[in-house]
Amino acid sequence: MGIVRKTKAVTTVLNIFEAQNEAKSVVRLIELVKGVMNKTTVYRVLDRLEQEGVIHSFNGRDGLKWYAKCDEGCSSHKHLDSHPHFQCTECDKVECLSLDVKIPKLKNHKVDSTDILLLGQCEACCS
Amino acid sequence: MGIVRKTKAVTTVLNIFEAQNEAKSVVRLIELVKGVMNKTTVYRVLDRLEQEGVIHSFNGRDGLKWYAKCDEGCSSHKHLDSHPHFQCTECDKVECLSLDVKIPKLKNHKVDSTDILLLGQCEACCS
DNA sequence: TTAAGTGCAAAATCTTTGCAAATGT
């Protein structure tokens, strides 16, 4: 079961992520492939790619789901790159950060993953 | 301008948060006040209370906005309690954590706020 | 060949808006 086929839709989506190493919201992605691919397909392709560990997602402050390419070593079981993300509140761009954030252990809890989203102004918008 | 009136709707919502110190999603809150208050009002009351710094919000992994009561010292300008949240992936409960997480400084970025969401199994669901 | 993937239209969710009526101070 479940290998992701290299369809036209999959390729199109992956090309977008490879063009710039930058996160995109689902809505933005749907916009980018308008005319080429149905929005339903976009949702489904993103789901599959995330399951396979090719991309990962997180929730932006705007309440939308954002996706970005995964680093090497990701898999469906463990996203090694569950890194923090930075979203600019002015231009809305999202960057994946390679910061190592230490979270203290929680007693009596089993922590599976950590989502960290920093909000502020990016380099371009700071000036 | 802008003081939050102590209306029936405001009181109802605050009572819910004071009953248990636990975060709730908007959808859950709307459910809880069904018959008593219109959903539009729920959205508006939550907005106002958040602006006044009485409650704070964050985005759950489910894509919904979650709200919880603020600690002392919160205001509309600075939410002192921008603490991490823990959401159980089994029972969906959300807890506010009083963890101090250090985020390394980012060069050329202005960081205004930090959202941290831990996902896993809560104490009750661990057993 | 045939399981996996796609498009389309329609439904389901969640959120916002406009406006007239009600309410708090």
Added chain:
DNA sequence: ACATTTGCAAAGATTTTGCACTTAA
């Protein structure tokens, strides 16, 4: 009194579903 708040109905926006058709392996 009168600015705020509320309910309701309607519109927007995002996401999911069902099903017939197409495509990659």
